Amino acid sequence: MNTEITEQPKAGVLLIRVCEARGITLPQGAQVPNTGSLPVLQRNKRESFHRKQNWWLPYVVLEFDKNEVLIDALGGDTSNPVYNYRANL
Numbered sequence: 001m002n003t004e005i006t007e008q009p010k011a012g013v014l015l016i017r018v019c020e021a022r023g024i025t026l027p028q029g030a031q032v033p034n035t036g037s038l039p040v041l042q043r044n045k046r047e048s049f050h051r052k053q054n055w056w057l058p059y060v061v062l063e064f065d066k067n068e069v070l071i072d073a074l075g076g077d078t079s080n081p082v083y084n085y086r087a088n089l
Contacts, residue, residue: 013088014064015086015087015088015089016064016086016087016089017085017086017087018060018071018083018084018086018087019082019083019084020076020080020082020083021058021060021080021081021083022079022080023079023080024058024079024080025079032078054074056078057073057075057076057078057081058078059071059072059073060085064089067089069087069089071085071087
């Protein structure tokens with residue numbers, strides 16, 4: 001009698017949460033762009049709201065298997081951006 005139990009991989013959902021980053025620095029010689037906002041008439045209506053407001057902040061590209069998610073910062077500054085993002089892959 002075979003008493004070994006073989007566990008099979010389980011299907012499910014991968015939950016990933018990106019909260020914040022700390023201590024990000026620009027490469028030597030790189031300058032932070034002017035963060036002044038554009039007049040409303042010059043803004044592209046197809047852009048996401050957050051990207052327009054915080055376009056100068058670092059973003060995250062999350063890749064897993066065949067999935068790719070772009071995560072824009074909601075606030076913070078260039079060295080400590082805040083994301084507060086949750087993805088179900």
